[in-house]
Amino acid sequence: MSILDQFKQTYITECFELLADMESLLLNLDCDAADNEQLNAIFRAAHSIKGGSGSFGLDYITDFTHILETLLDAMREGKLRPTREAVDMLLKSVDVVSQMVTAAKDGITPPQTLGKELRKQLEQFVGQSTAEISPHQEESQPQEVMATYDINFIPHENLPSTGNEPLLILSELAGLGESKITADISRIPTFAELNPTACYITWQIELKTAKTLHAIEEVFEFVSDYCDLKISQRQNIQENIATPNNPQLAEEISPKESNRNNAIATSIRVDLEKVDKLVNMVGELVITEAMLKAQTRHLADEQFQGLIRGIDELSQHTRELQEAVMSVRMQPVKSIFSRMPRIVRDVSAQLGKDIRLVTLGENTEVDKNVIEQLGDPLTHMIRNSVDHGIETPQQRSIAGKNPQGVIYLSAQHRGGRIVIEIRDDGAGINRSKVVAKAKEKGLIAKDAILSEEESDQLIFAAGLSTAETISNISGRGVGMDVVKRNIEALGGTITVKSELGKGSLFTVSLPLTLAILDGMIVRVGSENYIIPITAIIETLRPQAQDFHRVEGHNDVIEVRGEFIPVIYLGDVFRVANCEHQAGKTLVVLVESGHNKMGLAVDELIGQQQVVIKSLEANSDPVKGISGATILGDGRVSLILEIGDLAFMQPGKTNFIVKAA
Amino acid sequence: MGKKILAVDDSRTMREMVAFTLKDAGYEVIEAEDGKNALTVLNGVKVDAIITDLNMPNMNGFDLIRALRGNATYKFTPILMLTTEGDGSKKEEGKAAGATGWIVKPFNPEKLVEVVKKVCPLGAAA
Amino acid sequence: MSDIFDQTRESKEEILGKGSARQFLTFTIGQEEYGVDIMTVREIKGWSETTRLPNTPDFMRGVINLRGLIIPIFDLRARFHLGLTEADAKNVVIILAVDNRTIGILVDTVSDILDTNEEQIKAAPASQTHAKDQCVDGLISNHDRMVVLLCVNKLFDTELLKKLENFSGDKTQA
Numbered sequence: 001m002s003i004l005d006q007f008k009q010t011y012i013t014e015c016f017e018l019l020a021d022m023e024s025l026l027l028n029l030d031c032d033a034a035d036n037e038q039l040n041a042i043f044r045a046a047h048s049i050k051g052g053s054g055s056f057g058l059d060y061i062t063d064f065t066h067i068l069e070t071l072l073d074a075m076r077e078g079k080l081r082p083t084r085e086a087v088d089m090l091l092k093s094v095d096v097v098s099q100m101v102t103a104a105k106d107g108i109t110p111p112q113t114l115g116k117e118l119r120k121q122l123e124q125f126v127g128q129s130t131a132e133i134s135p136h137q138e139e140s141q142p143q144e145v146m147a148t149y150d151i152n153f154i155p156h157e158n159l160p161s162t163g164n165e166p167l168l169i170l171s172e173l174a175g176l177g178e179s180k181i182t183a184d185i186s187r188i189p190t191f192a193e194l195n196p197t198a199c200y201i202t203w204q205i206e207l208k209t210a211k212t213l214h215a216i217e218e219v220f221e222f223v224s225d226y227c228d229l230k231i232s233q234r235q236n237i238q239e240n241i242a243t244p245n246n247p248q249l250a251e252e253i254s255p256k257e258s259n260r261n262n263a264i265a266t267s268i269r270v271d272l273e274k275v276d277k278l279v280n281m282v283g284e285l286v287i288t289e290a291m292l293k294a295q296t297r298h299l300a301d302e303q304f305q306g307l308i309r310g311i312d313e314l315s316q317h318t319r320e321l322q323e324a325v326m327s328v329r330m331q332p333v334k335s336i337f338s339r340m341p342r343i344v345r346d347v348s349a350q351l352g353k354d355i356r357l358v359t360l361g362e363n364t365e366v367d368k369n370v371i372e373q374l375g376d377p378l379t380h381m382i383r384n385s386v387d388h389g390i391e392t393p394q395q396r397s398i399a400g401k402n403p404q405g406v407i408y409l410s411a412q413h414r415g416g417r418i419v420i421e422i423r424d425d426g427a428g429i430n431r432s433k434v435v436a437k438a439k440e441k442g443l444i445a446k447d448a449i450l451s452e453e454e455s456d457q458l459i460f461a462a463g464l465s466t467a468e469t470i471s472n473i474s475g476r477g478v479g480m481d482v483v484k485r486n487i488e489a490l491g492g493t494i495t496v497k498s499e500l501g502k503g504s505l506f507t508v509s510l511p512l513t514l515a516i517l518d519g520m521i522v523r524v525g526s527e528n529y530i531i532p533i534t535a536i537i538e539t540l541r542p543q544a545q546d547f548h549r550v551e552g553h554n555d556v557i558e559v560r561g562e563f564i565p566v567i568y569l570g571d572v573f574r575v576a577n578c579e580h581q582a583g584k585t586l587v588v589l590v591e592s593g594h595n596k597m598g599l600a601v602d603e604l605i606g607q608q609q610v611v612i613k614s615l616e617a618n619s620d621p622v623k624g625i626s627g628a629t630i631l632g633d634g635r636v637s638l639i640l641e642i643g644d645l646a647f648m649q650p651g652k653t654n655f656i657v658k659a660a
Numbered sequence: 661m662g663k664k665i666l667a668v669d670d671s672r673t674m675r676e677m678v679a680f681t682l683k684d685a686g687y688e689v690i691e692a693e694d695g696k697n698a699l700t701v702l703n704g705v706k707v708d709a710i711i712t713d714l715n716m717p718n719m720n721g722f723d724l725i726r727a728l729r730g731n732a733t734y735k736f737t738p739i740l741m742l743t744t745e746g747d748g749s750k751k752e753e754g755k756a757a758g759a760t761g762w763i764v765k766p767f768n769p770e771k772l773v774e775v776v777k778k779v780c781p782l783g784a785a786a
Numbered sequence: 787m788s789d790i791f792d793q794t795r796e797s798k799e800e801i802l803g804k805g806s807a808r809q810f811l812t813f814t815i816g817q818e819e820y821g822v823d824i825m826t827v828r829e830i831k832g833w834s835e836t837t838r839l840p841n842t843p844d845f846m847r848g849v850i851n852l853r854g855l856i857i858p859i860f861d862l863r864a865r866f867h868l869g870l871t872e873a874d875a876k877n878v879v880i881i882l883a884v885d886n887r888t889i890g891i892l893v894d895t896v897s898d899i900l901d902t903n904e905e906q907i908k909a910a911p912a913s914q915t916h917a918k919d920q921c922v923d924g925l926i927s928n929h930d931r932m933v934v935l936l937c938v939n940k941l942f943d944t945e946l947l948k949k950l951e952n953f954s955g956d957k958t959q960a
Binding site: 280284287527572573574575613614615617618619622623624625628630634635636637638 | 836838840841842848849850851855858887
Binding site: 007011014040048053054055160162163164165168171197221222 | 670671672673674676681715716729735736739744758759760761762765766767769778781
């Protein structure tokens with residue numbers, strides 16, 4: 001294991017970055033008017049990947065990227081044109097290399113077949129047969145035998161201009177064995193003519209060494225063009241080795257004017273673990289600060305003026321710190337948006353459609369966690385748009401539309417959340433078809449009458465797919481309901497608006513961060529629970545007569561014409577000492593997805609921003625509870641999982657008296 | 661006497677490996693990511709040798725070498741190129757530009773130190 | 787408090803050498819004495835109010851805030867079907883590391899640290915009640931008392947519990 005193995009991870013990370021660059025550049029390459037700078041950049045990326053692979057013994061990467069480099073080199077020199085076919089091959093190559101790098105990352109060797117076919121194609125394109133890289137001249141090492149050499153070292157006057165130093169060369173030579181060095185100063189001109197930077201001295205060296213001739217020649221390796229060298233071995237008549245004559249290239253290389261702004265923002269790389277730790281610590285700080293604040297509420301103003309003011313300031317600073325730290329975890333959505341052009345290109349090509357993707361707001365920032373979880377749902381929706389949304393060019397022409405379809409993908413901050421929109425100018429959702437299918441599958445009643453919005457929302461139902469042929473692109477309709485669930489798991493919402501023939505608009509709204517929650521603290525019996533504010537529609541204080549008993553089901557109350565089931569938290573959670581009587585409880589109207597329900601509680605304590613703590617680290621998951629937090633009094637308070645509550649039956653068995 | 665080396669390469673991995681290897685051998689190392697950056701870095705900092713890649717954005721290795729050779733301070737400073745195996749023409753071009761010597765990529769850490777010591781030994785008078 | 791355990795662990799290894807040596811923290815529940823492997827003990831603290839988790843078995847007393855970490859507390863007496871502990875400030879909670887979780891068990895008092903070795907541990911007779919059976923590692927006599935050594939991993943394994951008792955789970959099905 002070489003000392004350089006510690007850099008393997010850096011290399012792998014760098015490879016992924018370079019591959020992403022390559023892909024992006026290839027996608028943006030205009031085949032007819034290829035930008036040479038871009039071709040150069042693509043070449044350099046492949047070159048760097050290849051260069052590093054050798055250091056870590058990743059031969060499979062070296063071999064594959066070699067042909068890639070050859071092809072790209074030919075392109076940047078203008079010897080080969082970057083046709084669409086070539087670009088496709090190169091894109092596929094990027095995928096192959098990516099797989100290889102992943103294998104390297106996991107420490108496994110990929111199968112021999114990886115990239116084999118593609119490599120042949122690349123070689124064909126370049127017009128090369130499977131030629132190997134000319135191997136390094138591996139001289140067979142002759143036996144080390146003591147011999148004496150006479151070496152005549154006559155540097156050209158301009159040898160120093162290469163930065164080489166005769167003294168160092170002679171020292172190295174002397175280090176090979178026993179030497180006798182004689183300097184010849186006959187070339188030195190008069191003082192007036194002397195050029196202090198030129199080398200006038202020449203040397204004769206007698207060297208007794210067991211090293212090979214090759215070793216001696218190596219000493220002069222760098223200056224072979226700048227000196228006359230004669231090495232002859234005494235005894236065993238050996239041919240004098242003349243210096244290899246390398247033709248010098250007098251090619252004019254015009255400095256390329258690069259317009260690229262060296263806009264490399266100063267940044268540092270930080271371990272995600274460190275950031276998470278920081279976020280946690282700040283979270284704890286927020287809790288402690290809340291505790292302190294709670295304590296000051298009981299203090300007399302006049303007496304403790306200073307303290308109260310101090311804690312108020314502390315609150316302010318803590319909030320600022322919290323925002324700042326949260327922003328550290330924020331990253332631009334660019335990282336997921338950048339995947340999309342490729343997907344659109346590949347899928348539309350597969351389906352014979354012509355589609356353009358426009359992205360907006362790539363620099364909008366979101367918490368890193370959210371970004372990671374957003375990738376899959378977004379990908380699915382884009383694929384869906386390409387597959388089911390946008391029509392074929394023929395269909396579009398017939399409809400009087402531009403044969404090229406457009407998909408807009410945008411992200412923006414709106415009202416403390418991040419809103420992502422996917423809009424296409426395709427066929428829109430065929431409502432009647434969707435409703436018919438839903439009725440057929442029994443998802444809704446046969447005689448149900450739905451509004452336009454409700455019909456559209458049906459596409460999020462499980463088991464629905466109205467595609468004539470279930471393509472293996474976005475698969476069955478089961479996709480959209482999974483997307484919805486994923487988005488909701490992040491605390492977000494997704495809605496759709498569509499117009500037949502014109503297109504569809506999907507709107508995803510997500511919270512900016514995951515770890516902090518705006519909660520409403522409610523009291524049920526002697527327990528406090530927290531309801532996420534985002535789930536709350538309103539709070540009601542219904543009278544006893546507003547409650548209707550429904551046999552075998554929950555009580556319901558009527559709110560503006562809607563009948564909403566009431567869930568007695570006290571019953572569901574089996575809390576002792578809670579209020580059961582209808583009319584004496586408060587009802588908090590909440591919503592999860594499309595389930596509306598009223599939660600019967602005893603009292604509203606207040607609104608508070610809380611830090612979400614995981615229960616699951618140490619306990620088994622509990623239905624109805626999504627997490628916990630620590631309130632100002634240091635006690636643990638549970639955060640409700642509204643989605644679960646809709647399905648929880650109040651316990652019919654005996655109550656458990658809560659231990660004191 | 662300590663010697664300072666400038667390592668120029670657009671590949672972060674390569675830069676870090678070169679820097680690590682040479683620091684381990686007793687040299688001081690500073691880094692730059694392309695020719696242009698290198699010239700900026702050298703403004704105000706004197707180095708005893710330079711190791712540079714050839715393929716870089718903004719200003720490649722050849723242009724860097726030529727620029728350095730045209731500068732009074734660096735006219736005779738040892739400049740080593742990082743070349744790829746089998747790339748004879750690039751090596752020639754580099755030599756024509758004024759490079760002192762070369763190291764082949766992928767480099768063997770011991771060989772790198774050996775070559776650097778060849779043209780810029782530690783402890784020798786500047 | 788935890789330093790004592792670290793020190794004890796270290797000195798135990800030094801003095802007795804690794805291998806068959808075992809060390810247990812012993813505690814009482816009513817008249818009975820129990821022990822847990824000291825390697826699993828993280829901390830000992832007094833009883834404090836827990837926040838009950840809904841629809842959990844009664845031996846699951848709830849969770850507490852331990853310096854920012856949310857930890858479940860189990861009532862060992864209730865676990866052994868001997869009734870719910872009427873906990874007050876005199877009761878003790880032993881914080882244990884089990885698999886990669888941290889949990890707490892509510893007991894009456896903590897007795898001692900018992901140094902022994904494998905040979906001294908006797909297998910438990912099969913006449914004990916079913917529930918206890920599954921989590922008993924063995925028995926050992928300490929002076930004239932019998933100490934029941936518990937296997938912490940098995941104590942609150944919910945899968946196991948479901949198998950043993952026809953306990954209504956109460957993790958309400960959707």
